[in-house]
Every structure is written in C-alpha cells, then in structure tokens.
Amino acid sequence: MKAITYHQFGNTDVLQTVEESLPTIQANQVLIKVKAVSINPLDWKIRKGEMKLMSGSKFPKHTGVDFAGIIEETGASVTRFQKGDEVFGVVKNTMKEGALTEYIAVPATTIWQKPSHITYAQAASIAVVGAAAITAIQKMGNINAQSNILVNGATGGVGMFLLQLLTPRAASITAVTSTHAMDFAKKWGANIVVDYTKQHVLQQKNNYDIIIDLSGKMGYANARKIMKPQSLFLNPVPKPIEIPASLIKNVFTGKKHVVILSNPSSKNMDMLLNAINTGLQIEVNKTFPFAQYKEAYLYAEKGGYTGKVVIEFNEASTHNS
Template sequence: MKRIVYDKYGSVDDLHAVEVNKPIPDKEQILIKVKAVSINPLDWKILMGEVKLVSGKKFPKSVGCDFSGTIESIGQGIQKFKAGDDVFGVINPFKEGVLGEYILVNEKEIARKPANLSFEHAAAIPTAGQSALQMLTKNVNSIKGKEILINGASAGVGMFAIQIAKSQGAIVTAVSSAKGHHLLKKWGSDYVIDYNKEEVTNLRKQFDVIIELSAKLPFRKVKKLMKPESTYITVIPSLWNFVHSFSNNIVSGKKYKILLMKSDTESLNRLASDALKGIDIHISKTYPMSDYKEAYKTIIKEGALGKVVFNILS
C-alpha cells in the first residue's frame, strides 16, 4: 500500500511516497480503506517541526489527521462497528498520519458516515468542525444574542464557527480577505470585514467573544475590543500563550483561552447530522493523493476557502 511520509522535520519537499505492508488490526483495532483525507494547518506545523515537544523525534512520520473510508476488517474486541461500514474520524496527529491507502484506528476515533454524506465532505468535518463546536459550547456560556468576532473566518474552522454561532442566535462579525466574503455571507455572517482595507483593532465596537484563527491578532492587541466580561479564544497552542493566558485569567474578567480540541464520537455524529440538515461544507479543491506536494505547497502559500481534500477513492 502507498503512504505519504517524511523522515525528518523540514518542508513539503521532504514528503515522499513509500510502499509498505497493509497493516493488520490487533484485538482492539479497525483497519480502514481510506477514501478521503482533508488538509489542516496542523499537518504542516508538525511537518516543519513547530511542535517538536509534542510530536517527538521518532521517524518516519506520516501526514494528515482527518479521514473518511470503509472498514475492511476489525479486531476481535470491536463491538460497535463491522466490516463494510463507512466511517469518518480523526486520529492523534502527533502519533500517526492518515495520508495513505489504509490506516488503523480505534473505536473512539470514528463515527459512522451517513449514506447521504459524501466521503469528501465527511473527511472535511472532524478537526475543523469539532474545533468550532468546542469553542462555542465548551469555552463560552450561552452565545444567544452575543457579539462574536471571528478573525481568519473563511477557512475550515471559521466555516463551521460562523454557522454554529448563527444557529445559536449569535451576532457574527467575520474577517477575511475580499475573496472569501461571498462565503462569509453565505454562511450567515451579519457583518464582514476585509482586513486589507480595514484594521480590525481600530473597530469602534466591543465583543463578547473573539475567535482568533489566523495567528495575526494576539490577545494584547484586541483587549480593547473585548467587553469587561468576555472571552478570547486562539487555536495556537504555544508555550507563551499558555503562560500568558494563565496569568491573565487569574486577575481579569477578559478571559484568554487556548483551544485543545478533543475528538469524540458524539461530536462527530452531531456535525454529520448538521451537515445533512443543511450546514454548508465548502470544499474549494480536491486533489488526488499523488499530488500531495502541490496540494500542500498551494494551501501554505495561498490559503484555502473552506476545506481542501485528497480523494483516495480508487
């Protein structure tokens, strides 16, 4: 079977395809024939060695964490799934990768894919969808009627965050470049801002929640945009952010939180159900697995609207 791996931290050019034996599940594992894999920024952050303290020094490593596919075989201890089930999920990206023809997972990492949801759309859900869901349900009290600012809103997490926030009655201001504004409006944003034309920190408005997805709007710059009792959430798990958030939250009503997404089957099922009910999952481009270098180089350079997905249906 083919698998995309790297033997050292570096750049996209260090990725290469290898032939390896198809894995065999042990008693508690499930073997999945992969059908689609979506790209997340964490893929290249790990590849480039930005989180070495967590990802470690063991090589080779594979890339990617979100996937969908069909169960080919199961271990004797598996009770909830069977061969032939279509599933989707996310693995721990610091330990394994999913960009290949087959992967081994455990029951807690997957959920059944609804028949009416494509493999590509299912693979686009896990990390982005659960991150947005956990930001708005576990890190914030009821958001009905609250003012929410989402910076870097046109990619995967923003796509889900806007729609989830609107479904719960929030008032959303979304920030991106102009090329993403048609999607921000489609997803339901009340206000849209082009960061190339307007400096977000100069807004004459305060928010109950600020979600930072671009790594360009640090807490110190947006404190003046926060109401006295409000929440700032970032997806950047740097040591500095942990230290700063800890010291800030002891003394301030303006809370500084760092999202550490934890996947669970219940969240995956909820998001799949939302997709069937009409939540938009925009896939801006699909690549064959053989174009892995082009795909990663393009998204790193140009960004993506919604999600980018590898199709591994053959």
C-alpha cells in the same frame, strides 16, 4: 501500500512516498481503505518541528489527521461496524500517527458512519475542524442575542463550521474574511462581514464580548484593543508557550485569553452529524490526487482559501501486503 512519511523536520520537500506493509489490526480496531484525507494546520506545525515538545523527534513520521474511507476488516471485539461501511474519523494519536496512507488501522472509537449524502472529501473534512468549532462554542459560555462576537479568519475550515453552528444562538456575529469569501460568510450566518483587504477591524469602533482568532494573525495583544472589559479572546492555534502563559495572565485581567485544545469525541461528532444531516454545509475548496500531495500541502499552507483542502486516493493506487 503507499504512505507519506518524512525523516526530518522541514517544509514540503521532506515529504516522500514509501511502500509499507498492510497494517494488522487488534481486536478493537478496524482496517480502512482510505479514500480522502483533509489537510489541517496541525499537519505542517508538526512537520516543521513547531510541536516537537508533544510530537517528539523520533522519525520517520507520518502525516494527516482526519480521513474518510471504507472498512476492509473489523477486529474481533468491534460490533458497531462491519466490512463495507463508509466511515470518517481521526487517527488516535495525532502527534505520532498519520492518515495519509492507502490503508489505516484505527480504534473503532475514533470513527463514525459517513452520512450518505456527502462525499468522501467532505466527510474527511469534518472531525478536526468540527470538534474545534464545538469546543469554541462551549468555551464561549452563555451567549445570546446581546452577545457581540468577532470571528477573525471566518471562512476557513473551523470558521465554516463555527459560523453555521453559532447561527441558531442569535448572537451578533462579525466575520473578518477576504473579498472572495464574503458571500460564504454571509451564507453561513454572519451578520456583519469585514473585508480585511479593505478595512482593518482593529481600527473600527466596535468592541466585542468574544473574539476568536482562527487565522492566528491577530493575537491577544492586538485583540485587547477591541475587547470589552469583561470578555474572551479564544485562541485555537496557540503556540506551546501561550498555553501556560494564558492561565497566569487570566488571574489579573477581565479580558481573558482562552486557549482551545480539542479532540473529536463521540459527543461532539453526534452534534456535528445532527447538524450535517439537517443542512450544515461543508465546502471543499480544492481536491488533489494522492500523487500531488506536495502540491496540496503547498496550496494549503499559503492559506486564503474557503473551507477545506483534501487529498483523494484514486482507484489506480495499488498496495503491497
């Protein structure tokens, strides 16, 4: 079977297609024929060596975290799924494993039934960003109609879920995005939309109870200028050094820097599936065929798009067992 690997840290040029044996499954695992894999910033952070403290420096490495596909085989102790089920999920160890391969063996605890009304590309786009959005809302604590929330980089993968999941909570949501994505931000529930190509949010007079920096471009030091005395800065894309540093700084200030580390779990996937089955929209900006995986990563790493970018496997792919 075909898989994407790399043997050194670097840009997209280190990625290569290799032939690997079909995985054998353990009793608690399922074998999945992969139909789609979504791209996340974590993919290139690991590949570029930014996460080597957690990923290690042992090669070859695989890439891709969340996927959708069809179950080909189930392990002896698996009872929730059967051959032919359409599912989506994540690899168990995001730092060591990769989903960008024709077949993947994963524990049954890291997959969920794909809603029948969405595509494989949409299903592959759920787990990582959806879990991050739910974790962010949990970190926000008690939010209500008086809460003033700023979402910076509001129409990427996490923002797409976050805006829609925040809407029922009636908070005032300001979304910062680009000109072409303003309509999406409004559709997904933002009360105020700031076009960063025309206005600088740090120069506005509003102060916020909560700022979440999904783009990773604002930073806590800048955000402090528009934070209320008792407020939260949520950081879902921390540099490794920011994780311990934020804990120390928070002891001395009311403007808290909160790092978000999330893992898809059954509890938050159940919440997401309920939202998806009652109307939450999943926007796939662009899909690439498997053969164009390098182009897909180049496109994704440039940023500036709405929703998610996905790599799809076509039926012409073949595998060697």
